[in-house]
Amino acid sequence: MSLSEQQAAQLSAETVVVAAGRPPRERDEPVNQPIVLSSTYFGTGPLADGDRGYGRYSNPTWDPFEEALGQLEGASLPGLLYASGLAAVSSALSLIPAGGVLVMPSHSYAGSLVMATELAEKGMFELRTVDIADTDAVKELLAPADGKAASMLWLESPTNPMLGIADIRALTAAAHEAGAIVVTDNTFSTPLVQQPLSLGSDVVLHSVTKYLSGHSDVVLGALVTSDEKIRATLLHHRIIHGGIAGPFEAWLALRGLRTLALRIERSQASAAVLAERLSSDSRIESIRFPGLPTDPGHERAKSQMKSFGSVLNIQLAPAGGLSGADAADKLVRALQLWLPATSLGGVESLIERRRRHAAEPVSVPDNLVRLSVGIENVDDLWADLKQALDALDG
Secondary structure (H helix, E strand, O other): OOOOHHHHHHOOHHHHHHHOOOOOOOOOOOOOOOOOOOOEOOOOOOOOOOOOOEOOOOOOOHHHHHHHHHHHOOOOOOOEEEOOHHHHHHHHHOOOOOOEEEEEEOOOOHHHHHHHHHHHHOOOEEEEEEOOOOHHHHHHHHOOOOOOOOOEEEEEOOOOOOOOOOOHHHHHHHHHHOOOEEEEEOOOOOOOOOOHHHHOOOEEEEEOOOOOOOOOOOOOEEEEEOOHHHHHHHHHHHHHHOOOOOHHHHHHHHHHHOOHHHHHHHHHHHHHHHHHHHOOOOOEEEEEOOOOOOOOOHHHHHHHOOOOOOEEEEEEOOEOOEOHHHHHHHHHHHOOOOEEOOOOOOOOOEEEEHHHOOOOOOOOOOOEEEEEOOOOOHHHHHHHHHHHHHHHHO
């Protein structure tokens, strides 16, 4: 492939997203990695280490994306691509020993919470949930004075959808002291904004569906680690449980990755403008965006993030005889440019009231609306929000 680990370390991330994972620079080689559609590979003898063997084990179309993501996260090993974000979650949770303990944010991606809860109910491990922004509370659950120490700490920062900020350095140090490994979901931030491995995490998780692919047209997940033993365990789980990516989806994800720096730059700048404007609107009961100096996670975010991401949330105040939840629903229905849809990280701006999902934790306020800012003109986005807010007054 095109970049060595040493070369990638000397380049900015904005260059790595473009240059990593390219075919060799040889005469008549293509600029982009071809799509390989094959379920098996030629071979006459016993499989050796590095042989592809079979389509569930390996595919050349996965390799450039896995290389690029590993380099972007500052890992010494390529990443691992999965069929979905939840397939990657499943693989990561398999690292917990039978009867172990998982400490997880009480506000984190609903799919991760549901999976962990169901596995805990089946007796696979004990689940302890906590406000991940409360460092002392997390430490208490990692190594309780009168209980069993944790086997894994699961981090999200910022959290989905509450945008809580974890002290990743402090918590990873405490987790390792307790004998736990640390998995950090870095979907919201991307490696251009935050690199959890450099902050002490053992494994980084991505829903590639979101910012990395960036066009709302694929469903994929990924894991990244610099630990060879952990990676081998995760790879074995992917092979045996079959959560593999399709080659066409992998190719699309790499194509989307090429514009990640541009998309992140635009969407983050717009998110900051919108957060500032929304923060002074009386129809907004509260707002969370780490980039606001008034946000409770602002100083902590500054210490571990290069910027503040492209997601914000607002809680609607009661208006025109409507409850906050009904006002939130009315706001979403009145929008003309923003797309009412789940997911995030695409070129289009998406919005939704999160409690419309039955699986969303009941501790998420029912008037909370999550906004994923895309790359449209910021004044057009604001005009659409303003007319929808004005409709609440009527």
